[in-house]
Amino acid sequence: xxxxxxxxxxxxxxxxxxxxxxxxxxxxxxxxxxxxxxxxxxxxxxxxxxxxxxxxxxxxxxxxxxxxxxxxxxxxxxxxxxxxxxxxxxxxxxxxxxxxxxxxxxxxxxxxxxxxxxxxxxxxxxxxxxxxxxxxxxxxxxxxxxxxxxxxxxxxxxxxxxxxxxxxxxxxxxxxxxxxxxxxxxxxxxxxxxxxxxxxxxxxxxxxxxxxxxxxxxxxxxxxxxxxxxxxxxxxxxxxxxxxxxxxxxxxxxxxxxxxxxxxxxxxxxxxxxxxxxxxxxxxxxxxxxxxxxxxxxxxxxxxxxxxxxxxxxxxxxxxxxxxxxxxxxxxxxxxxxxxxxxxxxxxxxxxxxxxxxxxxxxxxxxxxxxxxxxxxxxxxxxxxxxxxxxxxxxxxxxxxxxxxxxxxxxxxxxxxxxxxxxxxxxxxxxxxxxxxxxxxxxxxxxxxxxxxxxxxxxxxxxxxxxxxxxxxxxxxxxxxxxxxxxxxxxxxxxxxxxxxxxxxxxxxxxxxxxxxxxxxxxxxxxxxxxxxxxxxxxxxxxxxxxxxxxxxxxxxxxxxxxxxxxxxxxxxxxxxxxxxxxxxxxxxxxxxxxxxxxxxxxxxxxxxxxxxxxxxxxxxxxxxxxxxxxxxxxxxxxxxxxxxxxxxxxxxxxxxxxxxxxxxxxxxxxxxxxxxxxxxxxxxxxxxxxxxxxxxxxxxxxxxxxxxxxxxxxxxxxxxxxxxxxxxxxxxxxxxxxxxxxxxxxxxxxxxxxxxxxxxxxxxxxxxxxxxxxxxxxxxxxxxxxxxxxxxxxxxxxxxxxxxxxxxxxxxxxxxxxxxxxxxxxxxxxxxxxxxxxxxxxxxxxxxxxxxxxxxxxxxxxxxxxxxxxxxxxxxxxxxxxxxxxxxxxxxxxxxxxxxxxxxxxxxxxxxxxxxxxxxxxxxxxxxxxxxxxxxxxxxxxxxxxxxxxxxxxxxxxxxxxxx
Numbered sequence: 001x002x003x004x005x006x007x008x009x010x011x012x013x014x015x016x017x018x019x020x021x022x023x024x025x026x027x028x029x030x031x032x033x034x035x036x037x038x039x040x041x042x043x044x045x046x047x048x049x050x051x052x053x054x055x056x057x058x059x060x061x062x063x064x065x066x067x068x069x070x071x072x073x074x075x076x077x078x079x080x081x082x083x084x085x086x087x088x089x090x091x092x093x094x095x096x097x098x099x100x101x102x103x104x105x106x107x108x109x110x111x112x113x114x115x116x117x118x119x120x121x122x123x124x125x126x127x128x129x130x131x132x133x134x135x136x137x138x139x140x141x142x143x144x145x146x147x148x149x150x151x152x153x154x155x156x157x158x159x160x161x162x163x164x165x166x167x168x169x170x171x172x173x174x175x176x177x178x179x180x181x182x183x184x185x186x187x188x189x190x191x192x193x194x195x196x197x198x199x200x201x202x203x204x205x206x207x208x209x210x211x212x213x214x215x216x217x218x219x220x221x222x223x224x225x226x227x228x229x230x231x232x233x234x235x236x237x238x239x240x241x242x243x244x245x246x247x248x249x250x251x252x253x254x255x256x257x258x259x260x261x262x263x264x265x266x267x268x269x270x271x272x273x274x275x276x277x278x279x280x281x282x283x284x285x286x287x288x289x290x291x292x293x294x295x296x297x298x299x300x301x302x303x304x305x306x307x308x309x310x311x312x313x314x315x316x317x318x319x320x321x322x323x324x325x326x327x328x329x330x331x332x333x334x335x336x337x338x339x340x341x342x343x344x345x346x347x348x349x350x351x352x353x354x355x356x357x358x359x360x361x362x363x364x365x366x367x368x369x370x371x372x373x374x375x376x377x378x379x380x381x382x383x384x385x386x387x388x389x390x391x392x393x394x395x396x397x398x399x400x401x402x403x404x405x406x407x408x409x410x411x412x413x414x415x416x417x418x419x420x421x422x423x424x425x426x427x428x429x430x431x432x433x434x435x436x437x438x439x440x441x442x443x444x445x446x447x448x449x450x451x452x453x454x455x456x457x458x459x460x461x462x463x464x465x466x467x468x469x470x471x472x473x474x475x476x477x478x479x480x481x482x483x484x485x486x487x488x489x490x491x492x493x494x495x496x497x498x499x500x501x502x503x504x505x506x507x508x509x510x511x512x513x514x515x516x517x518x519x520x521x522x523x524x525x526x527x528x529x530x531x532x533x534x535x536x537x538x539x540x541x542x543x544x545x546x547x548x549x550x551x552x553x554x555x556x557x558x559x560x561x562x563x564x565x566x567x568x569x570x571x572x573x574x575x576x577x578x579x580x581x582x583x584x585x586x587x588x589x590x591x592x593x594x595x596x597x598x599x600x601x602x603x604x605x606x607x608x609x610x611x612x613x614x615x616x617x618x619x620x621x622x623x624x625x626x627x628x629x630x631x632x633x634x635x636x637x638x639x640x641x642x643x644x645x646x647x648x649x650x651x652x653x654x655x656x657x658x659x660x661x662x663x664x665x666x667x668x669x670x671x672x673x674x675x676x677x678x679x680x681x682x683x684x685x686x687x688x689x690x691x692x693x694x695x696x697x698x699x700x701x702x703x704x705x706x707x708x709x710x711x712x713x714x715x716x717x718x719x720x721x722x723x724x725x726x727x728x729x730x731x732x733x734x735x736x737x738x739x740x741x742x743x744x745x746x747x748x749x750x751x752x753x754x755x756x757x758x759x760x761x762x763x764x765x766x767x768x769x770x771x772x773x774x775x776x777x778x779x780x781x782x783x784x785x786x787x788x789x790x791x792x793x794x795x796x797x798x799x800x801x802x803x804x805x806x807x808x809x810x811x812x813x814x815x816x817x818x819x820x821x822x823x824x825x826x827x828x829x830x831x832x833x834x835x836x837x838x839x840x841x842x843x844x845x846x847x848x849x850x851x852x853x854x855x856x857x858x859x860x861x862x863x864x865x866x867x868x869x870x871x872x873x874x875x876x877x878x879x880x881x882x883x884x885x886x887x888x889x890x891x892x893x894x895x896x897x898x899x900x901x902x903x904x905x906x907x908x909x910x911x912x913x914x915x916x917x918x919x920x921x922x923x924x925x926x927x928x929x930x931x932x933x934x935x936x937x938x939x940x941x942x943x944x945x946x947x948x949x950x951x952x953x954x955x956x957x958x959x960x961x962x963x964x965x
Contacts, residue, residue: 024062024065024068024072025072027058027061027062027065028062028072028075028076028079030054030058031055031058031059031062031079031128032079034051034054034055034058035055035079035082035083035086037051038051038083038086038087038090038121039082039086039089041086041090047090047114047117047118049117051117051121052117052120052121052124055083055121055124056120056124059124059127059128059131062076062131063131066131066133067133068132068133070135070136072132073132073133073135074135076128076129076131076132077128077129077132077135077138079128080125080126080128080129080132080148081125083121083122083124083125083128084122084125084148086121087118087121087122087125090118091118094111094114094118112159115155115158115159116159116161118155119152119155119156119159119161119164122148122151122152122155123152123156123164123168125148125152126145126148126149126152126168126171129141129144129145129148130145130149130171130175140189142175142176142178142179143175143176143179143188143189143192145172145175146171146172146173146175146176146192146196147172147188147192149168149169149171149172149175150168150169150172150192150195150196150199152168153165153166153167153168153169153172153199153203154199156168157199157202157203157206160206162203162206162207165199165203166200166203166204166207169196169199169200169203170200172192172196173196173200176189176192176193176196190223190225190227190230191230193223194220194223194224194230194233194234195233197216197217197219197220197223198216198217198220198233198234198237200216201213201214201216201217201220201237202237204216205241205244210256213241214241214260217234217237217238217241217263220234221234226274227274228271228272228274228275228276228280228284229280231267231268231270231271231274231284232267232268232271232283232284232287234267235263235264235265235267235268235271235287235291236264236287238260238261238263238264238267239260239261239264239287239290239291239294241260242257242258242259242260242261242263242264242294242298243257243294244257245257245260246294246297246298246301254298254301254302255302257298258295258298258299258302261291261294261295261298262295264291265288265291265292265295268284268287268288268291269288271284272284272285272288289315289324292311292314292315293311293315293324293326293327293330295311296308296311296312296315296330297330299311300330300333300334300337303337305334305335305337305338306334306338308330308331308333308334308337309331309334309335309338311330312327312330312331312334315327325351325357325358325361325362326361328347328348328350328351328365329347329351329361329362329364329365329368331343331347332344332347332348332365332368332369333368335347336368336369336372341372344369344372345369345380348365348366348369348380348384349380349384351365351384360398362384363398363401363402366381366384366385366402366405367401367402367405369381370405370406371405379423381402381405381406381423382406382423382426382427385399385402385427386427386430386432386433394436395436395445396436396437396442396445396446396449397445397448399428399433399436399437399445399449400445400448400449400452402427403424403427403428403449403452403453404452406420406423406424406427407420407421407424407452407453407456408420408456417459417460417463418460418465418468421456421457421460421468421471421472422468422471424453424456424472424475425471425472425475428449428453428475428478428479429475429478434478434479437449437479446479446481447479449479450476450479450480450489453472453473453475453476453479454472454473454476456472457469457470457472457473457476457496460472461496461499461500461503464503466500466501466503466504467500467504469500470497470500470501470504473493473496473497473500474497476493477490477493477497480493487520487521488520488521490520491516491517491520491521491523491526492517492521494513494514494516494517494520495513495514495517495525495526495529497513498510498511498513498514498517498529498533499529501513502529502532502533502536505536507533507536507537510529510533511530511533514526514529514530514533517529518530522553523553523554523555524550524553524555524556524557524560527546527549527550527553528546528550528560528563528564530546531543531546531547531550531564531567532567534546535567535568535571535573535576536571538571538573540573540575540576543568543573543576544575544576544579547561547564547576547579547580547583548583550564551583558584558587558592558593558594558595559595561580561581561583561584561587561595562580562584562595562596564576564577564580565577565580565581565584565604568580569608574608574609574611574612577608578605578608578609578618581601581604581605581608582605584596584601585598585601585602585605588601597640598629598638599626599629599638599639599640599648600648602622602623602625602626602629602652603626603648603651603652605622606619606622606623606626606652606655609622610655610659616659616663616668616671616675617671619655619659620659620671620674620675620678623652623655623656623659623675623678623682624678626638626652627652627678627681627682627685630649630682630685631685635649635685635686635687636687636688639687641688642688645687645688646687646688649682649685649687652682653679653682653683653697656675656676656678656679656682657675657676657679657683657697657701659675660672660673660674660675660676660678660679660701660704660705660708663675663708664704664708664711667715669708669709669711669712669715670708670709670712670716672704672705672708672712673705673706673708673709673712674705676701676702676704676705676708677701677702677705677731679697679701679705680697680698680699680701680702680705680731680734683697683698683701684698695738695741695742696742698734698738699735699738699739699742699760700760702731702732702734702735702738703732703735703760703763703764703767704763705731706728706731706732706735706767706771707763707766707767709724709728710767710770720774725771725774725775728767728771729771729772729775732764732767732768732771735764736764736768739760739761739764758792758793758795758798759793760793761788761791761793761794762788762793762798762801762802765784765785765787765788765798765802766801766802766805768780768781768784769781769784769785769802769805769806769813769816770805770811772784773811773813774811778813778815778816781806781813781816782813782815782816782819785802785806785816785819785820786819788802789819789820789823794823794827795827796824796827796828796831796835796838799820799821799823799824799827800821800824800838800841800842802816802820803816803817803820803821803824803842803845804817804845806820807821807845807848807849814849814852817845817849818846818849818850821842821845821846821849822846824838824842825839825842825843825846828842829872836872836876836880836881836882837882839872839881840881840882840885840886841885843865843868843869843872843885843889844885844888844889846865847862847865847866847892850862850865863911863912863915866889866893866915866919867915869889869919870889870915870918870919870922873886873919873922873923874922876922878924879924881922881923883923883924883925886919886922886923886924886926887923887925887926889919889923890916890917890919890920890923890926890929891916891929892916893912893915893916893919894912894913894916894917894920894933895916896912896916897909897910897911897912897913897916900912913933913936913937916933917930917933917934917937920933
């Protein structure tokens with residue numbers, strides 16, 4: 001229960017109702033009993049909670065019986081002092097006990113509870129004096145009662161019970177306000193008046209009532225009584241309030257803080273006027289100087305730099321103030337604010353001459369100067385630091401702090417960062433600085449310095465300033481001990497130094513560093529860096545060996561093979577890239593997490609190998625592996641699903657096709673056949689369940705593959721084996737089925753017919769004819785040719801080619817030749833503008849085939865061919881039919897009559913002579929021949945008659961060229 005709550009109407013009513021039942025002596029006896037309990041308490045035992053409650057309850061009841069006679073008042077006063085003294089004894093005992101080692105285990109909570117109970121008891125003691133009031137024979141009873149309240153309020157203030165503290169101080173103030181201030185002469189009473197005002201002000205300040213706090217301090221000026229001690233106490237409180245305001249760094253509170261500081265300064269100066277002893281003057285002078293330094297700091301915080309300079313000048317003019325460490329710092333900061341860097345540097349260098357300057361002060365000064373002067377101040381900061389190093393005790397922590405300030409939080413800021421880094425490098429490499437970090441006691445600071453330098457070097461590396469970065473990494477190595485515990489850290493340093501020199505193309509230096517790193521800690525990173533060095537040196541053999549060394553490392557992961565591939569490609573070391581990808585490919589089937597899928601690795605291998613000539617077999621191997629894996633896992637699983645999968649599949653299919661075409665152009669027909677057959681397999685894979693749309697490419701690939709295989713046989717003069725012939729036949733069977741499916745199932749327009757059926761069907765027919773001839777399947781040969789002749793793809797040009805193939809060579813088929821050439825001749829003759837050169841050639845070939853088929857020169861089929869040639873030539877312009885072919889026909893027909901003439905077969909002879917003469921009639925340039933023929937025909941009867949008498953008739957023979965075309 002609070003003091004101001006004990007006189008509520010309810011309590012008064014209750015106490016009046018029980019007043020008839022209570023007597024002061026009974027209440028006092030109960031109070032005395034409780035006080036005895038307090039007096040008998042042991043400091044080791046906790047204070048019972050009920051004592052203070054009992055005392056408060058009895059005190060409230062006693063207050064209702066006032067006023068009291070002097071005898072009762074005296075008893076109350078005695079009880080109050082007994083309770084107060086008991087509390088003092090308990091407090092002293094508890095204080096002694098708290099300082100003993102055995103009390104360290106007691107909790108702060110229990111001590112706080114005990115202190116609060118003591119405060120409650122003291123509050124009761126103070127209230128007892130107030131209830132008793134003044135008593136005859138006791139001097140200054142109100143002052144004594146106010147003193148109890150003042151001391152109790154101080155306890156509540158320490159316990160941060162500011163409301164209770166304020167209540168106590170207000171009660172004390174009420175008590176002393178009844179006194180006549182002019183009549184107060186005792187030092188104790190005077191001091192109490194001042195202390196009460198200061199205490200009330202402190203409590204008001206704690207509850208953020210600043211206006212009341214300052215008002216109370218101003219009111220306290222009336223209680224100074226000309227005492228220097230009182231001036232010092234009041235000025236000290238002003239100073240505390242001013243420092244509190246400034247410490248919050250609030251712009252709005254700077255003026256208020258400065259005002260409070262000036263109040264303190266004024267009080268110290270007034271106190272000096274009344275000081276009588278030398279010690280008092282020295283103390284006040286020191287406090288005045290301290291206040292003036294705070295005022296200077298406030299001006300600095302407000303940006304009033306001229307005022308700071310004035311304050312410093314006043315302080316330096318005073319006694320012994322030029323040695324205070326804060327003055328050059330304040331002056332330096334003020335000069336920096338005025339942008340007078342020369343004066344600021346002078347103040348900074350003046351710190352070196354002060355041997356007693358605290359470390360924190362000059363480190364702060366260096367930081368401030370460097371922050372203001374920037375990169376231009378880095379060299380000065382280093383010189384000052386090294387100068388102080390020889391005169392002052394400097395800790396490793398301060399060195400780390402300065403180094404961090406010099407290098408800055410970001411070392412990637414251009415030329416300025418480079419300059420700061422170089423200054424920091426000179427600073428940390430000084431032998432005296434390194435000596436600060438020796439020993440186990442500086443292990444933490446040594447690690448911090450290493451981190452500062454390492455981070456700076458890392459930032460420089462990221463900004464591609466490799467030269468300065470290498471220098472900073474080297475300096476960081478100065479702070480790594482040569483022991484087993486730090487082997488890994490040293491190895492890491494060597495590795496990054498290797499990387500820096502590698503970026504600078506200092507390959508020999510880089511190799512030296514990485515060799516040192518491998519001695520300390522062999523790992524995959526060291527092997528990879530050595531691999532990069534060999535690549536830069538263009539030592540591909542050593543680089544390939546390093547790839548194998550990577551796979552043998554315990555900390556190996558496939559990511560390093562992927563990185564090795566990229567490095568090798570960047571250095572145009574394609575064999576190295578192929579080796580890395582080949583090794584990576586071996587890990588794709590393990591199921592481990594991979595940097596790239598198997599299809600990507602295979603695609604990369606094919607792409608790299610294709611960049612150099614002569615790698616066709618290797619390319620074929622990896623494309624074939626891609627197909628086998630797709631067939632094994634399923635196209636969607638291997639290539640991927642959706643658009644990505646389609647692109648991957650299409651890449652391999654198109655690559656196989658392109659490599660096949662390229663190999664064919666390079667006359668490498670065997671490789672061409674392999675690639676094209678593989679292309680047919682790839683195009684035939686069901687991607688997203690769709691394979692129909694790729695029939696044309698499958699068919700093309702199959703037919704061209706067989707064509708290339710036959711061309712390879714002709715080129716190498718090595719016949720296909722029986723197995724190869726059977727495999728080729730299987731390919732042609734697939735192609736034939738696809739051709740049939742495409743022709744019947746797809747509505748082609750004219751362009752598609754010309755581009756697809758015309759070329760492809762012709763090639764298929766040639767290949768099928770060739771392979772079936774190897775198997776001596778003459779009927780199939782004729783069938784496939786007839787199928788072609790009946791298709792839309794058929795044209796005279798292709799029929800002629802097939803006919804020529806069938807009429808000559810080791811696997812000729814005269815039946816096929818005869819059929820095809822007749823079909824071709826019909827087609828040519830039915831065209832609007834026949835090509836008579838081809839017609840003549842076909843006629844000659846048909847005559848030759850007819851001769852061979854029948855074996856009789858006067859065969860009707862042969863005669864029919866000559867007659868057909870005659871009908872063709874009739875009506876043509878001179879020279880339209882090839883002249884030489886016409887001559888050949890005329891002469892051979894005429895010459896065929898020679899044998900019948902000798903044998904006396906006049907009718908047969910006349911038939912052939914008639915054909916020969918008729919043909920000669922339509923051939924330019926045969927006039928002389930024709931005249932000779934006519935003369936012979938005219939004299940034929942006479943000659944035949946003579947022959948019948950037994951004399952031989954000699955028919956003139958015409959010289960015929962063996963082949964006119």
